[in-house]
Amino acid sequence: MSQALARPQSPNSWHYRELNQKNPGLDHLSNGLISLVEAGHPVMAGSADLQYSNGLNRFAARYPDRYVGFGISEQNMVSAAAGIATTGMMPYVATFASFLGLLTCEQIRMDVAYCALPVRLIGHHTGISMGFYGTSHHATEDIGTMRSIADLTVVSPADGPQLEAAIRASIDHDRPIYFRTGRGREPDLYDPKADFVFGKAIEHARGEELTIIACGLPVHPAVQVAERLNAAGRSVGVIDMATVKPIDRDAVLEAAARSKLLMTIEEHNIIGGLGAAVAEVLADEGVGKRLIRHGIHDEYALIAPPTHLYAHYKLDAKGIEELVLKAIG
Amino acid sequence: MNSALRNDFRPDEETIARLRDRAQFVRLETIRLIEIAKVGHYTSVFSAAEIFAALYYDVMRLSDDPKWADRDRFLMGKGHAAVGLFPILADLGYLPVDVLNGYTRFGNPLGDHPDMRKVPGVDFSSGSIGHALSNGLGMALAGRMQGRSFTTFVMLGDGEMQEGQVWEAAIGAAHHKLNRLVAIVDRNGYQLDGAVDDVMGIEPLDEKWRAFGWEVHVVDGHDIAELTAALRRAKADEARTRPCCIIARTLKGKGVSYMETEPGWHLGYLDPSDADAARAEILSKVI
Numbered sequence: 001m002s003q004a005l006a007r008p009q010s011p012n013s014w015h016y017r018e019l020n021q022k023n024p025g026l027d028h029l030s031n032g033l034i035s036l037v038e039a040g041h042p043v044m045a046g047s048a049d050l051q052y053s054n055g056l057n058r059f060a061a062r063y064p065d066r067y068v069g070f071g072i073s074e075q076n077m078v079s080a081a082a083g084i085a086t087t088g089m090m091p092y093v094a095t096f097a098s099f100l101g102l103l104t105c106e107q108i109r110m111d112v113a114y115c116a117l118p119v120r121l122i123g124h125h126t127g128i129s130m131g132f133y134g135t136s137h138h139a140t141e142d143i144g145t146m147r148s149i150a151d152l153t154v155v156s157p158a159d160g161p162q163l164e165a166a167i168r169a170s171i172d173h174d175r176p177i178y179f180r181t182g183r184g185r186e187p188d189l190y191d192p193k194a195d196f197v198f199g200k201a202i203e204h205a206r207g208e209e210l211t212i213i214a215c216g217l218p219v220h221p222a223v224q225v226a227e228r229l230n231a232a233g234r235s236v237g238v239i240d241m242a243t244v245k246p247i248d249r250d251a252v253l254e255a256a257a258r259s260k261l262l263m264t265i266e267e268h269n270i271i272g273g274l275g276a277a278v279a280e281v282l283a284d285e286g287v288g289k290r291l292i293r294h295g296i297h298d299e300y301a302l303i304a305p306p307t308h309l310y311a312h313y314k315l316d317a318k319g320i321e322e323l324v325l326k327a328i329g
Numbered sequence: 330m331n332s333a334l335r336n337d338f339r340p341d342e343e344t345i346a347r348l349r350d351r352a353q354f355v356r357l358e359t360i361r362l363i364e365i366a367k368v369g370h371y372t373s374v375f376s377a378a379e380i381f382a383a384l385y386y387d388v389m390r391l392s393d394d395p396k397w398a399d400r401d402r403f404l405m406g407k408g409h410a411a412v413g414l415f416p417i418l419a420d421l422g423y424l425p426v427d428v429l430n431g432y433t434r435f436g437n438p439l440g441d442h443p444d445m446r447k448v449p450g451v452d453f454s455s456g457s458i459g460h461a462l463s464n465g466l467g468m469a470l471a472g473r474m475q476g477r478s479f480t481t482f483v484m485l486g487d488g489e490m491q492e493g494q495v496w497e498a499a500i501g502a503a504h505h506k507l508n509r510l511v512a513i514v515d516r517n518g519y520q521l522d523g524a525v526d527d528v529m530g531i532e533p534l535d536e537k538w539r540a541f542g543w544e545v546h547v548v549d550g551h552d553i554a555e556l557t558a559a560l561r562r563a564k565a566d567e568a569r570t571r572p573c574c575i576i577a578r579t580l581k582g583k584g585v586s587y588m589e590t591e592p593g594w595h596l597g598y599l600d601p602s603d604a605d606a607a608r609a610e611i612l613s614k615v616i
Contacts, residue, residue, distance in 0.1 A: 044474060068470055071504070073497035076463040080501070083467020086445075086453065087398070087475060091467075107494075110457045111464060115445055 019052045023184030025160030026055035026124060028192055032167030033059050033092055037066060041171050046081060046093040048074045054094045054124045055184065078104040081119045082111035090118050090171070096130075097123030097180055101142025105149075112176045113152040120170055122179045126156075127217060127267030128296070128313070129183040131306035139180075140296045143215075144272025146178040147245045153198060154245040156180040156266075156274075158219035161192035162242060169196040180244075182217050182267075183306075189220045199243045201251035205230060207237030209328045211255035212320075214265040215241045215274050217310075221317035222265055225324060236324060244274055252281045256289045261327055263292040267315060270295045292327055294320075338558040338565070344387060348553045349615065351382035351417075356584050356611050358416035360604050366412075366433040369441070372582035372594045374413030376517035377484065379550055379616070380577060383557040384482055385417045388564055395423045395450040401479050401564070404465045406495075407486035407515060408442040408455030415439050415448070423450035459492030461485065462512060466498050469510040469572075480564045484513045488520030490531040496541065502572040503542025510572040511563045512543070515550065517581035519592045538574040550577025551616055584611045 020027060033056075036043045046068040051057040060067035070077035074095050081091040100108070100123040112119045123142055130137035146154045153175055157163040163181050170177055204219075205226040212222045219240045226236040237259060239251055256262060262282075264275035275293030282289055294314070301309055310316040314323055340348065355378040363369035374381075385391070389401040395418075405411065412432070419429040431437040438447030442456035453464045465483040472479050489495060502510050514534065522528045531537070538545045548559045556577060563573040581595070582588025585607045599607055 044471075065474065068505070070501060071497075073494075073501060075460075075494045076466070076497035076501055079460045079463030079494070080467030080470065080498070083453065083464040083469075084471040086464075086468060087471040087477075089471050089474065106457060107460060107463075110454070111460055115454050 017052050017057070020055055020058065023053070023055065025182065025184030025186055025188070027058065027184070028160035028164035029094065029122060029167065030055050030058040031192065032164040034062055035168060036171055037063055041090065042088060043090045043092060043171070044068065044084065046070055046077055046091060048072055048077050048095040048099070050095055054122065056094060074099045074104050075107050078107040078119075078121070079111045082115060082117050085117035085119050090120070092120040092122060092167070094122035094124055096137060097126035097139035097142045098137050100178070101139050101145050105145050108146070108152070108178070109149050113149045116151055117176060118174055119176050120179065121177065122181065124181050125183045126180045127182070128301045128309045129217070129267070129306050131309055132303045134303060135300045138301055140267070140269045140301070141272065142180055143244055143266070143268050143274060144276070147272070147277065151175060152245070153177045153243065154180065155198070155243050156215040157242055158216060158240055159186045159189050160184055161188050162190040162196065164192040165190065165194050165196035166242070169198065173198055180216065186217055187220060189223065196242070199246050199248060201248035202240040202242060203251070204238040204240060205236065206258065207235040208259055209235045210261040210263055210324060211237035211239060211259040212263050212265055212324070213239045213241050213252065213255065213274065213278055215244055217267050218265040218315050218320065221315070221320050224317045225321045228321070229324065234328065236328070241274060244277055247277045247281060249281050252278055253285060253287065256282060256287045261290050261292065263294060263324065263327060265315070265320060266295040268295050269298055271298055292323070294323060338561040339554055340387065340557045344557070345554050348379070348382045348386055348557060351386045352378040352553065352616065353611060354420070355381050355413045355416060357608055359413050360599065360607055362412050362415065362429070362432045363598065364601060364604055365430070368596065368598050369412050370409045370596055371585070371599070372517075372588050373407060373410040373486070375583045375585065375588065376550070376579035376581045377407075377410055377413060377515045378583070379553050379556055380484060380513055380515060381413055381417060383553060383560050385421065387557055388560040389482065390479065391421070393422065399477055399479050402452040402465065402468050402481040404453045404461040404481070404483045405443060405455050406458060406461035406483060406489045411441065411443040414443060414451070418448065418450040421450065424448065458486065458489045459494040462495050462498035462502070465510055466502050466507060469502070469507040470505060472509060473507070478509070480509045480511060482511045482513060484515060486520070487514055487516045487518065487525050487531060487534070488528070490514070490534065491529045499538065499541040499543065506570050507572045508566075508569045511560070512572065512574045514574065514576045515579055516576050517579040519581045519595065521595055523592055535576055538576070542571055543574045544569060544571045545574045545576065547576045547578065550579035551583055584614065584616060586610065
């Protein structure tokens with residue numbers, strides 16, 4: 001007779017509700033929201049059947065009266081968040097970026113942005129971070145869709161700590177915001193206690209040969225590449241354009257004035273995203289600087305574990321270094 | 330609803346007369362405003378005129394301040410009937426009459442659909458059919474979180490029942506036991522391409538809402554006494570643990586005879602001479 005086991009025996013076994021341990025970067029979402037509630041702000045959080053994926057289960061356990069589970073009804077969640085925001089509360093609602101940025105695009109435009117309501121939309125597991133879950137779960141268009149919606153601020157933090165800092169700063173931001181964040185497994189670059197300023201780029205290095213302008217996950221490897229190359233006598237700059245909209249125009253123009261080349265790097269289609277936003281600034285100002293747009297080159301990503309995809313699409317440090325060296329010779 | 334309950338909430342004769350007058354006012358103002366725009370949704374308002382009147386002149390808790398936090402809310406899934414709401418907002422003093430009289434003209438806040446950013450008294454913007462019940466669900470959730478007692482009324486078109494998001498909200502409202510959320514379906518039977526039953530049938534509608542966990546009442550949407558009693562009860566019933574759906578059986582174009590029989594009047598324009606005749610017919614009837 002077989003013996004029923006109380007639990008698996010190996011420490012390597014895990015289940016969905018233990019995802020917090022695997023995605024520590026997303027702990028920062030709940031951390032930021034808990035600190036806002038503790039400070040007395042009328043915030044609430046909601047999710048569409050993904051509280052263990054985005055870590056909001058921690059917020060929900062702490063403040064059950066401030067959390068709403070919407071089930072698998074993303075459009076309903078976004079429209080309801082808009083209704084909640086009319087009453088003076090500030091809702092933070094989260095689901096996969098692939099669904100927020102495309103499935104709920106119209107609800108975001110009509111109910112959130114057009115109505116100018118302070119709803120915070122958190123699109124997590126963005127880009128190709130879902131790896132072999134496939135194209136339905138990849139978000140390589142969300143910057144493009146969200147950026148074209150008037151009155152919507154678009155923020156793409158590079159890691160969990162920067163997301164937490166931006167969440168805390170958002171309490172003073174009276175407009176709707178789309179946060180585009182990863183899956184919480186990125187190595188930390190920032191300190192969660194650092195100030196986050198909407199619309200202000202963060203300069204990590206200055207360079208005359210080339211400046212990388214990146215957002216999201218590629219920022220950290222880009223910083224590592226610049227450090228390595230600059231230590232070897234090259235001159236490569238890195239700017240974290242964490243706020244994609246409104247874009248820090250001065251930062252783009254200063255980089256263009258300083259560097260021979262510009263390169264944008266994003267975990268997004270090169271059409272419509274950060275590269276397009278930088279190109280618009282250069283064109284608007286009549287700056288004839290060569291811009292290399294790097295990201296997903298107008299295609300659907302392959303099936304593979306995320307790290308393999310980042311290597312394949314040259315979004316990791318090795319791939320970025322290869323592209324930079326090719327550009328600067 | 331049993332007869333005893335109906336009697337408890339039935340408006341008195343004076344109220345009935347007043348509400349009939351306000352429904353007539355909504356129809357007449359709609360004709361007047363559409364003369365300005367030279368195109369509009371007469372019949373979508375005419376089917377809902379009694380619903381507007383009962384809510385704004387009897388059932389809803391309002392104040393002089395259209396932003397009062399404890400006011401009852403009204404949202405329109407069928408935002409194209411906003412031309413029937415604007416005269417009420419002006420009548421209640423939320424909107425200057427000269428603004429009303431500039432309906433749809435360059436730079437005026439009043440367009441074919443209601444805009445909460447521009448129009449005091451509009452509780453939520455609409456125009457994209459299918460969102461409003463979710464918006465109302467959010468308000469009802471937030472009201473509960475804040476310990477407020479306002480009721481949120483959401484008027485939906487019957488064609489709107491074809492939108493999937495309505496049923497996402499229906500599931501959610503029942504799950505969260507939002508007893509201060511009331512949906513009113515204006516079951517006028519027609520949508521742009523024809524009869525709802527021909528375009529994309531939605532019956533049995535009452536059974537659908539019941540199956541989704543709502544308390545359901547089917548009323549004659551032009552019988553002001555029956556409609557008002559149902560709305561009063563939906564608001565007053567503190568013991569209810571479910572959201573409430575009132576299916577108002579109505580006639581699209583009610584009040585102008587040829588509009589009641591020609592679905593094309595969903596959108597149209599009456600020349601001033603025809604508008605006068607329509608006004609005369611509305612004034613000659615007791616609905």
